[in-house]
Amino acid sequence: MYKIRADMISWILHKITGFAIVSFLIFHIWGMSQMSKGPDAFNAVIEAYKTPLFKFGEVLLLGAILFHGLNGMRIILGEFTRWAMDRHRLLLVLTYMIAGTLFIIGGIALWRAE
Amino acid sequence: MQVTVEIYRQEAHSGASHFDTFVREVDPTDQILDVIMEIKDDVDGSLAFRKSCAHGVCGSDAMQINGMNRLACQTLIQDLKSDRIRIEPLKGMKVLRDLIVDMDPFFESLAKVKPYFIPKTTAPAAERKQTIEERARFDDTTKCIMCAACTTSCPSFWSNDNYLGPATLVKAHRFIFDSRDGGDRERLEVLDDRDGLWRCHSIYNCTDACPRDIEITKAIGDLKRYTVAQR
Amino acid sequence: MSSRGSKGWLLQRISGALLFITLGVHFYIYHYFMGPGMWGFESIGYGANDLETLRLMAESDPTQARFYALASLFAAPVWKVFDILFITLGCYHGFYGIVANIEDMVTHPTWRPVLSWLTYFAAFILWVMGVVTVISFNPQLF
Structure with missing residues (x-):
């Protein structure tokens, strides 16, 4: 078993969150297409969003987007500048910390929202 | 001090594998290579592994030691900070026997990027001049000893062995960024491929594994930017 | 246009950076503001x-x-333009990401291009679905 390093975890998480977001994108575009069918069809979708299962999914989605977005920016920075490459460990820790903090704050707010 | 050494064993013909465990009395400053050579000499003469210079220059004794690719001759017992030592062959390569892997695909991959000087101009009367800055640009990647520790630490290589791998990209870097060399176009043809540069996802396992401390991920980053700019 | 990876790599980074911004705007406007x-x-x-x-x-x-x-x-034109941009970026970036994963893991000479093209096709269907919804939407119908 090869040692699993922090960079490798971020690579695996980037894949997993990417797949999760694409799955949601499919679902979201379908949901919005229901708007063309008028208020009743749309409201049926909105009602479904309010169930605890979907709310839980929404919180997870927020986490996935925060991580994927911030980690993605870290990857771009790291591949385009030697400055960031020299500090890749620090930037990785920052990515986890910022994503984690925003996830806790935003996740609680989203869960409590009406 | 006493250490427990677990070594991966594989039959050459049947391919059957298991781990053998040896309890050894060692000094903290012993090399891992010393330990396995003593096991071969004193306990089990059938243990197979590659070694040559035993001083971190030839690059023949790269193996996976406690979950990391390292040179057995450069790693001391005290470096591992553990009294359990687990030694496995390089991951992602075909095992021929025990710790010996088939290195042919690795060298075939290296050959693809033409790892030799391709002159840009006809030979001058004296030597080809180069400034200190020009030389510094590829200094780091000249240190490669082709031990394969980086390539076999790379998750992209594990899942796709058509991928050129970090060692090959290091070789390409050494020549592409040499101001005297004129083989860029031919090499970029090989690098700008779906199984070339673009399977690198900056996971940094290679940089961590390199026994010569080459900043491999950074070198690959140079190549990515250069390739995108050229094509 | 070369299909050997360099353009895809660059576009994935550009679309990713743009999504970082547009997703922020999208989320703020539609789900918060x-x-x-x-x-x-x-x-x-x-x-x-x-x-x-x-x-x-x-x-x-x-x-x-x-x-x-x-x-x-x-129904607002400016947001129609924004949404089309957003859907295009999202479909491209998301599905190219899946193609990259296929290329990471699938080496079979037939399956690799077949799976990749199926992914591009799925992305196209989803993109059409999204863009048609955005363009055709007219609140006066209800």
């Missing part, structure tokens, strides 16, 4: 006449307010 009953969209590009119609609709049936609020945004 514009909660039910918040009629803040005069400032973000919707004509007053149609807004008035929508307001009357919402007042006649308050439970439908969220729909009409969203509809008023959805």
Whole structure:
């Protein structure tokens, strides 16, 4: 078993969150297409969003987007500048910390929202 | 001090594998290579592994030691900070026997990027001049000893062995960024491929594994930017 | 255009960086700024006449307010352009990411291109679905 390093975890998480977001994108575009069918069809979708299962999914989605977005920016920075490459460990820790903090704050707010 | 050494064993013909465990009395400053050579000499003469210079220059004794690719001759017992030592062959390569892997695909991959000087101009009367800055640009990647520790630490290589791998990209870097060399176009043809540069996802396992401390991920980053700019 | 990876790599980074911005805007406008009953969209590009119609609709049936609020945004040309850009970036970046994963893991000479093209095809279908919804949407129909 090869040692699993922090960079490798971020690579695996980037894949997993990417797949999760694409799955949601499919679902979201379908949901919005229901708007063309008028208020009743749309409201049926909105009602479904309010169930605890979907709310839980929404919180997870927020986490996935925060991580994927911030980690993605870290990857771009790291591949385009030697400055960031020299500090890749620090930037990785920052990515986890910022994503984690925003996830806790935003996740609680989203869960409590009406 | 006493250490427990677990070594991966594989039959050459049947391919059957298991781990053998040896309890050894060692000094903290012993090399891992010393330990396995003593096991071969004193306990089990059938243990197979590659070694040559035993001083971190030839690059023949790269193996996976406690979950990391390292040179057995450069790693001391005290470096591992553990009294359990687990030694496995390089991951992602075909095992021929025990710790010996088939290195042919690795060298075939290296050959693809033409790892030799391709002159840009006809030979001058004296030597080809180069400034200190020009030389510094590829200094780091000249240190490669082709031990394969980086390539076999790379998750992209594990899942796709058509991928050129970090060692090959290091070789390409050494020549592409040499101001005297004129083989860029031919090499970029090989690098700008779906199984070339673009399977690198900056996971940094290679940089961590390199026994010569080459900043491999950074070198690959140079190549990515250069390739995108050229094509 | 070369299909050997360099353009794809660069575009994935450009689309990723743009999504970082557009997703922020999308989330803020659609899911935060514009909660039910918040009629803040005069400032973000919707004509007053149609807004008035929508307001009357919402007042006649308050439970439908969220729909009409969203509809008023959805109908504004500037947000139609934004949404098409957003859907295009999202479909491209997301599905190219899947193609990259296929290329990471599938080395079989037939399956690799077949799976990749199926992924591109799925992305195209989804993109058409999204863009048709955005372009054809007309709140006056309801």
